Amino acid sequence: MMSIPVSYAQPSWLSHLRALFAIARKDWKQYWRYPLSAVSSVFQPVIWLTPVYFMGQAFSVNGQARGFAAYSGTYDYMSFILLGTALSNFIGSVFWGMGYSLKNDMDAGVLESNWLAPLPRPLLLVGRTLTSLLVTAITSALMLGVAGLLFGFRISGNGIAALLTALPMLIGLYGFGFAFSALVLIMREANTMVDISSYMVQLFSGSNFPVNVLPRWLLPVALALPLTYGFDAVRGFLLKTKTLLPIPVEVALLVVFMFIMIWLGLAVFRRLERRVRMLGTLGQH
C-alpha cells in the first residue's frame, strides 16, 4: 500500500508568522549592510526642508508667519511641516517597501520562487514593509530630533490620540500598497512609478502645506484622499491647528476608508496578479 508523504509545508498562522519574521529579518540585515543609507534617510529630509525653512523666513515678520497662520491656525509652520514630513516618510516606506521590493525581487530573479512559497501573497508584501516601517520609525524620530534642533519643533497636544489616529491611516495605506504592487507586476517598472506616485500622494494630502491653499480645481483630489484627513487630524491633536472637519468626523472617515482601501487594494491585487500569472510574465523584467 502506497503511503502519501506528508507535505513539508503545512500552512498555518504560525508558519505565516514565521515567514513574516524571516522576511523582516532578511530585510533588516540587508538594510544595515549599507549604514550610509540610514544616515542618508535621517539627513535627506532635513536637507529638503531647509529651503522651506528659509522660504518661511522670507515671508515672516519678526519670525512670525502670519499669512500661514491665517490658513492653518498656527504660526509655527516648521512644526506643521515637520510633522507632515514624518508622516510622509511612512507613505514612502509603504510605497517603496511594497512596490519597489517586488521590482528588486524581479531583478534578482527570486520573484517566481517566492511566489511558489506556501504563504498568501499579500502577506508576502506585508512582510516586505515590516523592516521598512521599523526603520522609518527610527529614522523619522532621529530626523525630528535633528530638525528640531536646527529649526525648532514644538508639539503640545495629545500624543496618544494622534498615534491612534495615525494607525487606521497607516493600515489603509496598505490598501494603496497592494494595488500599487499589482501595477508594478503588470508594468515591470517601479522606480519612476514609485517616485512620482508617492510624491504626488504626499503633495495632494498636504504634507507640507494646508490643503486649502490648493487651487479650487485641485482641492477635490486632496479631499478624496483619506491621508489628507489623517494629516489634518494628527496636526489638529498635536499642534491645535484648524482642521477641515471636526476631528471625530475625520477619525471616523479614516476608519471607514481603512476598510474600503484594504478591500479595494486586495481586489485589485488579486485580479492583476492573476492576469500576470496567466500572461506568464511574472519572471520577466
Next chain:
Amino acid sequence: MSALVKSPPLSQPSLLAEIRALGAIFYREWKIFLRYPSWVIALIVWPVIFPAMYILGARALAGPDGSGLTQFLHAAGTDNFLGYIVIGTTVWMWQNIVLWDVGFALRQEQWRGTLESNWISPTFRFSFLIGSSLAQMVSVVIFLVVTLLEFTLFFGMRLDGSLWLGLLVILAAIPAIYGLGFAFASLVITAKEAQNFVFLVRGMVMIFCGITFPVSVLPGWMQGVANWLPQTHVMNAMRKALLTTGGLPALLPDLEKLALFGVFWLVAGYLLFVWMDRRARKTGAIGQF
C-alpha cells in the same frame, strides 16, 4: 627573404572619426532614453510636481490676503514668487539630472560590461562623456521648454524679462554645470557606488543656493558658501534675466563669475578624468563593478 608587409590599421583616428564616434554615442544614448516610456513621462511630470510642493508652501506662507508677500518683496526684490521658485527649482533639477545622467554615464557602461571594450577603441576617451552629455543636453532642452510651457500656459507664470537673456544665461551656465558632471563621472570610475556624493552636491545646492528664497535671508557664513557655488549665480542671473527688466548690465556680474566657474570646472573635470582613467587602468578597476 620575404618582406614583412605592414598592413595599415583599419582605425585611423581623425577629427572626422571623432565626430562620427560622438554621433554614434549620441544616437545610442537617445535610443536607450526612448526605450523607457516612463522616463519620457517623468520628463513631463517632474517639472510641474517638484516645484509645486514649494510653490504651494509659498502660497500658504503668503496667506489668504497676500500679507506675507510684502515681506517677500522686501527680501527678494519681486513679489512673483511663482517665477522665483520655478527658476530656482529648475536650476536645481538641471544640476541633479546632470549629476545622475552624465555623472553615472561611465558607471552604466561598467554595469553593461561595455566600458572596457569601448576604452580600447581608438576613440578619444573623453568623447564618451561628451557624447553622453550631448544626448543629455537634448533632454534638458525638452525639460526646460516643457517647464516654461507648463508654467506659463497652465499656471499663469509672469515673465517680465527677456527669454533671449535667459538663453544667454543657460549658455553661460553649461560649462560649470557640465564640468561638475565630468568631474563627478571621473570620480565614479573609481569610487563606483557614489550616490551619496550626488546627495551631498545636490544637498549643498538645495541648502545654500536659494532655490526658493533670496540668499540674503541666510546667515553670513552661509552667504559666503553660497557665493562659491556656481548654481547660486545661475539662479541669480536667470531670475534677473526672466523676471526683471534690468537687461544685460544687471546680469554681467553673475555672468563673469559663471565664466570663471565654467573654466575652473571644465579644466578640473578634464584633469580629474585623465587622472582617474590612468589610476583605474593601473589598478584594473575599469571593468570592475
